Amino acid sequence: MPIKTYKDLNVFRESYQLALDVSRTTRKFPGPEQFELARQLRRAARSIPANIVEGWAKRGSAAEFKRYLQVAIGSCEECKLWLEMSRDESYLSPEDCKDLVNRFHVVGAMLASLWKQWKYSG
Secondary structure (H helix, E strand, O other): OOOOOHHHOHHHHHHHHHHHHHHHHHOOOOHHHHOOHHHHHHHHHHHHHHHHHHHHHOOOOHHHHHHHHHHHHHHHHHHHHHHHHHHHOOOOOHHHHHHHHHHHHHHHHHHHHHHHHOOOOO
């Protein structure tokens, strides 16, 4: 199936759903953490699909698109840190943390693969 919009990218769909799941999960964090840890985690998770979209808009330049993919990869890594911190502060169960971290590993691998393979063909 040809890729016509960013919504056709599996990595966009996966990262968008993951950002929604992170948002739902962090709503359970205690009040003071809603403005600190939870906010940082939501911001980083939402940054991933947002950077895919922004890069897609500039895909005429492979280098520019790839730059946005690299920013999204960095956000994946940031999310893993915030998740582990959430677990260590007992705001997130070890099982939930492991599940979300694994999903960020998958999204990060998908982004890296797209980064390596991307060639714009107009």
